[in-house]
Amino acid sequence: MTSKPVTPESANLHERAGVALLRLVETTQSRLPDLGDIAREMDEPLSRVSEIYATAQCLLVSVIEQSMTILIDSCTRAVVQVDPDDPMGQCQALIEAYLTWVTQHPSQFRLMSDQRLLDVARFESLRRYQDSINELAGRMMYRAQAQGQLHPKEDVPALVLTSRCFVYGVARMIVDGRLCDFSGGNNAMEAAQNITRDYIRRVARGSQPR
Template sequence: MAKNLTSEPSLGLHERALLAGLDLLDARQAQVPALVEVATELNIPICDLGRLFPNEEALYCAAAENALLHLMDICTRSVVQVDPQDPFAQFHSLGEAYLKWAHEHPRQFRLLSERRVIDILTQPQLRRYVDALHELMTRMLMRARDDGQLHPREDIQALAITARSFAFGLARLIVDRRMEEWYPGADPLEAARHALSDFIRRMARSTTPPS
């Protein structure tokens, strides 16, 4: 796939290099491709690629940041379409946007979730995006609690971590093509959406004080 990108006029070398790196990484899985291999895949001199990325870490950091920017954009556009007075609905929309992104961009999902390539939590320029998403989740849950949709003494941080872990697990099942084990015959993304909706309904019901 990456070799076809070398003749794509709409893509610059920077973007083609990121895509080629992801292609090689997806094909290898057990080994992080060297920068010279990416240059070979693109059919360009290593010095040309080296002017953009001094090493493999720089290339995959750039690919990770590109993936996170795309994820943030998808999540933001999804949330703003929901009633701002319904934080729980916004929270649900955020989760669905994340699953959709993972389904459509499995290579980027693997890059962000597998520390053998790059640990995004130790890279400040990447960590900020993760923290921003977590803060967004937390604010939504705090508003839901303040609006009476959650128990007034609900542990918001613990709830956010639980929800985030559940969504990550669903995304992992989609990317690893294992959703069939849990929902035989169902479309993987639709099955994940169904599971997410059920989880959020149960979360709201179990944490709402009795009337």
């Protein structure tokens, strides 16, 4: 289930529809508005919006896919800037890039994390973005293991899952505005970076042979 191709003539409408959707979801709390709601929010005829999107869910998937493209690009750029001989440093860069994206796209993060609105796993176009981040993290951790930064018997898939849970928790605290309350700071991203560095240090130290 996809939207129709966005032509140059409809690009502005596409952008406005995405903004309207995000604004409505913020106010409706876990209820996906229909196309009529979105058209009214845009002050556009429903017929014009439905020329591009068959349903509100098509629009939602398009908005999330666009945001995840930015996420993947940001994560890739962050990782390649770190010495490839320091895979745990690359893991830290990956986490920080993800959390930076969360601070810049809080509404999109909320949408992705609320299965009542969107089950990302059901849409291959979205799932492949999510899978690519998990696979990247796994590859870096296996390299860290091969280079002695993690214990030879470390369960890497389990560590990737643990790290995903950690990152989700920090991201949730960022969008809820609670991270600074717990960290005692005033800048959420600065607090997130400090927490991430501490997490990476503890993972690496805890994985060393005793």
